[in-house]
Each structure stands twice: as structure tokens, then as C-alpha cells.
Amino acid sequence: MRYGIITETYPPEVNGVALTVQGLELGLRERGHAVELVRPRQPTDAATTDATLLVRGAALPRYPGLRFGLPATRALRQRWQQARPDAIYVATEGPLGWSALRAARQLGIPAATGFHTRFDDYMRSYGAPWLQGTALRWMRRFHNGAQATLVPTRELQAFLTGHGFRNVVLLPRAVDTRAFHPDQRDAALRASWGLDAHALAVLYVGRIAPEKNLPLAVRAFRELQRIRPDARFVWVGDGPAREALQREHPDFIFCGVQRGEALARHFASGDLFLFPSHSETFGNVVLESLASGVPLVAFDYGATRELVRDGVHGAAVACDDEAGFIAATLRLGANDALREAMRTACREAVAALRPARVAEDFDQLLRSLAIGSPAHAASVLS
Structure with a gap:
């Protein structure tokens, strides 16, 4: 299978989203799939390769070293017309993520999104609690533009489903217990x-x-x-x-x-x-x-x-x-x-959490979307 992963953040940036996305990417590659990564260009990057499409980005305010991707619908559409992925995973809700969903919709490519950040809670932490509802509606619109939204806990799955998010699918996380010991x-x-x-x-x-x-x-x-x-x-x-x-x-x-x-x-x-x-x-x-x-x-x-x-x-x-x-x-x-x-x-x-099992489940979900069965995709991980 050929998959696309779109993310605004990726190592060497250090945060939970970047490391989780990298783990999913490597897991798919280890299972023998072709994976194209789409992300903003970082200062140490050279040129785009067959495996990575680098797009324009801009610095994230108040977070030195982190960037977000600028809109790239046309570039993604042209890229995917030449080498069409069977399914894509969009990890972040920034301008690049919106572009990816738009291009996928135009080309009929099935998409899953990842819900990694509670931006509605961030509004409270940064002194703007009155924007929590607006942030939640914005995220709902984004994620409902895909065929499935992946979440790491049953608690979050129930919360999003109760707030109008569709096709919310549980994909548990894991940790390398050999490395962390x-x-x-x-x-x-x-x-x-x-x-x-x-x-x-x-x-x-x-x-x-x-x-x-x-x-x-x-x-x-x-x-x-x-x-x-x-x-x-x-x-x-x-x-x-x-x-x-x-x-x-x-x-x-x-x-x-x-x-x-x-x-x-x-x-x-x-x-x-x-x-x-x-x-x-x-x-x-x-x-x-x-x-x-x-x-x-x-x-x-x-x-x-x-x-x-x-x-x-x-x-x-x-x-x-x-x-x-x-x-x-x-x-x-x-x-x-x-x-x-x-x-x-x-x-x-x-002890029972294995990254290889997460990669297997992720693969099965994307494969199910590729064959055109969101309902089956949800049942795979239930």
C-alpha cells in the first residue's frame, strides 16, 4: 500500500505529536508500505525526496524552534495526481492539514485525522476561555472532513462523539519498554x-x-x-x-x-x-x-x-x-x-503495550479506508 502522512511538526522538534507521528510512520515502513511524509521545511532540511515532500512553513509564535505549514493545496494535488496514495493520515489541524484534506477530497483520496491537541483547553490556559467553544467547533469542522478521527483514549472518544465528531476511532498508544527501563x-x-x-x-x-x-x-x-x-x-x-x-x-x-x-x-x-x-x-x-x-x-x-x-x-x-x-x-x-x-x-x-501492535492497527485502519469502508475501519479497532 501507499500511504501519505501530513503533519505540521516532526523530529527533531520535540513534542508528543511529533514523536507519535514519527512512530506511526516508522511502523508503517517496517510493515513494508511506501509512506510519503508531508511537512514544513526545517532549517536543517535539504531538498524534497520521493519519501518526503517539504512545504513552506512559518515560525509558531511563542514557541521557538516550532513551525506550522502554510497552505499547499495545489502542490499536494499535483503531487498526488502523479503518485496517488491509497489513503492519508492528517495529524495536525494547521493550514497544511486543512490543505491536505481539501486536496484529498478533490481527488477522492480517503483520509483519517489524528486528534492530538485540546486547543479548546489551551484557550483557557492562555487567558481566553470565551474562545473554547469556537475552538471546539473549528476542530469539529476539520475532523469531520475526514472519514475517521483517531484518538488515544476511550474517554476522549466519548467526549468527541458527544460533541458531534463523527467516526471517532480508538487507536491506543504504546511505549518502547526496552528503551525506557x-x-x-x-x-x-x-x-x-x-x-x-x-x-x-x-x-x-x-x-x-x-x-x-x-x-x-x-x-x-x-x-x-x-x-x-x-x-x-x-x-x-x-x-x-x-x-x-x-x-x-x-x-x-x-x-x-x-x-x-x-x-x-x-x-x-x-x-x-x-x-x-x-x-x-x-x-x-x-x-x-x-x-x-x-x-x-x-x-x-x-x-x-x-x-x-x-x-x-x-x-x-x-x-x-x-x-x-x-x-x-x-x-x-x-x-x-x-x-x-x-x-x-x-x-x-x-508491559503489554507494543509499538508493533499500534502500527498493525494503524495499518488495518488505513487499509480499510482505502477499500472504501469507514464502518469497517471503526470495527477493526473496536
Whole structure:
């Protein structure tokens, strides 16, 4: 089969969407399919190839290093008339994504979309809650222009279906449990953080940005520090809020963006992961923390609701219960024996998740769309 994947973001950009899309692409290639990737040109890119179509892009405001694709309907239509894909997957709702759906519709190419970002929740985080409804309607119009919309959790599937999104199909996520493993724990790395084997490393991994609800993580850590003065807060990632956070909290350790084995070492070298975000569609870092054997404190939705049992793998806190989040941080951070007992259970929570199975399911869904059966596509993954 010949598939097309259209995305506004892709590695070396570091975010959940970019890494998820790359995993889907590589999974299809490993299954023997021809895959054409369509994305904005990045500074390090050379020319378009048979496997990648590079289009014009522009910088994303407030997010240095990230770009969005400019409209490219004509270029996509010409490209696909010459080498027609059997089906396409559109991962992002930007101008490039809209262009891809428009060109596919004009040529009669079946399309699936991926719902990766809760832009309606982002409106609240960036001080414009009155735009939440508008954002949701805009996303519904986009995704209903495809034959299927892929989501990573049953919770999100039910939410979108209840708000008028059609043909919402569940495609679970997975994590490479060989790469993310407790054996990656690194005493030298912990020493560089000023920690010995018995001190407490509290982690945050992800975008350092307003929509991640980071002030709550800071409050929780400061409360924990009162009873665990040996604790250090280690931040892995980058984003528009980093500069102010680093200036206001000079004792925090900022490691910047980490990838691959380095990211796995940072995860496994931590003792407790704080994930205060309430705007995720999933949260890949939850899987990576569990695979690394690191208990976590997170709100009970997305990946946490799918995989985390409160009191077994960490704490799954009722959504928006900030006092509960802080209390759980204190309870887990103060009890070394409890966290140690959770480490094995964390690994077991993700042991059955295999990237190869996700690629197989993704392939079956696109194949079903290619033969003209959206209903069958939905039943394949049900």
C-alpha cells in the first residue's frame, strides 16, 4: 500500500505529536508500505525526496524552534495526481492539514485525522476561555472532513462523539519498554544534580509552557521540600515559560531537551514524576514514566485514567483537585518504601503495550479506508 502522512511538526522538534507521528510512520515502513511524509521545511532540511515532500512553513509564535505549514493545496494535488496514495493520515489541524484534506477530497483520496491537541483547553490556559467553544467547533469542522478521527483514549472518544465528531476511532498508544527501563538509572547523572542514592529527585518532563499548569507543580514541590529538604526538582524540556521559571527558582535544575537514550536515563534517574497538566489528549510521558519504574502524580484523565491505578502506580488525582495533587505529592515524596514498592507495578502497567501492535492497527485502519469502508475501519479497532 501507499500511504501519505501530513503533519505540521516532526523530529527533531520535540513534542508528543511529533514523536507519535514519527512512530506511526516508522511502523508503517517496517510493515513494508511506501509512506510519503508531508511537512514544513526545517532549517536543517535539504531538498524534497520521493519519501518526503517539504512545504513552506512559518515560525509558531511563542514557541521557538516550532513551525506550522502554510497552505499547499495545489502542490499536494499535483503531487498526488502523479503518485496517488491509497489513503492519508492528517495529524495536525494547521493550514497544511486543512490543505491536505481539501486536496484529498478533490481527488477522492480517503483520509483519517489524528486528534492530538485540546486547543479548546489551551484557550483557557492562555487567558481566553470565551474562545473554547469556537475552538471546539473549528476542530469539529476539520475532523469531520475526514472519514475517521483517531484518538488515544476511550474517554476522549466519548467526549468527541458527544460533541458531534463523527467516526471517532480508538487507536491506543504504546511505549518502547526496552528503551525506557529502570536499568537506565544513572548514578553519575544523579550526582550531577547534587543527589546521592538516598536523596529525592522529583521530575517534570515535557513542554515548559503555560498550558501545562506548571505553577501547581512548583507549589507541590515547595510543600514537599518542607519535609524532604534533600529533594531537588529536575526539569527536562524547554518552552516559553522556562526563562521566567529559571529566574524565579534558581535552585531548580534545568536539563533542557533530551532525546532517545539520554531521555530514558533522565526518567529512570528520577524518583517521583509530577505531571500537573490538565490539557492533554493523552500524555506520552505517563507511559515513559511507568516504563522507567518511576511512580507519578497526575490528574485522572488521558493516559493516567487508562493506565494508572491510584495507590498502585502513584496517584491519580481527581481533575482540578489541586489540594489533592499537593497532598499526593507529599504522601509519595515522603515515603521511600512506598515508592520502591510501586516500581515493579509501574513496569507491569505498560508491559503489554507494543509499538508493533499500534502500527498493525494503524495499518488495518488505513487499509480499510482505502477499500472504501469507514464502518469497517471503526470495527477493526473496536
